[in-house]
Amino acid sequence: MSSDRRGRVLLVGQGPTSATALRSLTATHEVVGLVRKAPAGDAALAEAVRAGVPVHEAATVRRVRALVHELQPECVVVSSYDRVLPEDLLDQCRFVNVHYSPLPRYRGRANVIWAVINGEPEAAISVHEMVPGLDAGRILYQERVPIGPRTTTSRLYGQLNALQERELGPAVSRFLAGHRGVPQDETQATYGCTRVPDDGELDWSAPTAVLDRLVRGLTAPAPGAFTFLGLQRLWVDEAEPAPEAARYEGRVPGRVVRVCPAGGWVDVLTGDGVLRLHRVRLAAGARVPAADVLRSVRATLGLRSTDLVRELTQLRAQLASGVQDTVASPSDSEGNSL
Numbered sequence: 001m002s003s004d005r006r007g008r009v010l011l012v013g014q015g016p017t018s019a020t021a022l023r024s025l026t027a028t029h030e031v032v033g034l035v036r037k038a039p040a041g042d043a044a045l046a047e048a049v050r051a052g053v054p055v056h057e058a059a060t061v062r063r064v065r066a067l068v069h070e071l072q073p074e075c076v077v078v079s080s081y082d083r084v085l086p087e088d089l090l091d092q093c094r095f096v097n098v099h100y101s102p103l104p105r106y107r108g109r110a111n112v113i114w115a116v117i118n119g120e121p122e123a124a125i126s127v128h129e130m131v132p133g134l135d136a137g138r139i140l141y142q143e144r145v146p147i148g149p150r151t152t153t154s155r156l157y158g159q160l161n162a163l164q165e166r167e168l169g170p171a172v173s174r175f176l177a178g179h180r181g182v183p184q185d186e187t188q189a190t191y192g193c194t195r196v197p198d199d200g201e202l203d204w205s206a207p208t209a210v211l212d213r214l215v216r217g218l219t220a221p222a223p224g225a226f227t228f229l230g231l232q233r234l235w236v237d238e239a240e241p242a243p244e245a246a247r248y249e250g251r252v253p254g255r256v257v258r259v260c261p262a263g264g265w266v267d268v269l270t271g272d273g274v275l276r277l278h279r280v281r282l283a284a285g286a287r288v289p290a291a292d293v294l295r296s297v298r299a300t301l302g303l304r305s306t307d308l309v310r311e312l313t314q315l316r317a318q319l320a321s322g323v324q325d326t327v328a329s330p331s332d333s334e335g336n337s338l
Contacts, residue, residue: 084134110194227302231303
């Protein structure tokens, strides 16, 4: 079976995998367009300009349908797209999807992030034919990548993107040449639900390993793990279980127990141990050593009811003061009335 079958391909991609998908496809096929709405300077858009591929910014299903009719591609390749394509559209031509999970497990959303958070031993790239049904269809190519004890989502995306750049184009060539792939075992299918940024809050009563995986799982392109310092959100960008940590029989989860200005790190109690914070950031600020922000062993991380009560008490006092000032000072209209 020929593996150098070139075809007219339309690429649909909105996420962080599209640049390497485009490079793989332009090396092996005639790419008639990229469907992607992204800011200026985006890597995939830059790659499209370099390769002379037209970019279509309206990434709706309706626009994809129109482009399939207008451009007549032999295959539409989807790499990071958050819409479900209807069955009648899938009937228009061949569709291939790139999914970063060991299908049939981890269908759905946020699969790389869930793999790290759940402590899975490996992630994977799966290239499969698109059929009705979420991430269903025959597997055209699959390769697994180990997840180690310090692996982050950022690192996994780098590894999986490299595999995609190497293997996507040839997989599409084989598919166009007649390769049917391997059917998925539907009895083994599992799913990952959508994640939103607020899901990244650190619960300091959880085990250290769970918190560590959440921090590693929410590195870029994910929005990050966070906690609260008072009522201010504090993002935790880099952490690890504290090596050779002291044992605490009296513990307040979230309490800072050690600050090392020289090393820049801070140790924080968890539900069963100690998590060492290395790099943090406040709001939209830059990443800084944790010891630059957390300087006292009296500090406690996490949103606490006492902080909320204190804030509400202050707000109530301010409102009461404002009401008293209004009552004590009549308006100009009252003072100047006839």
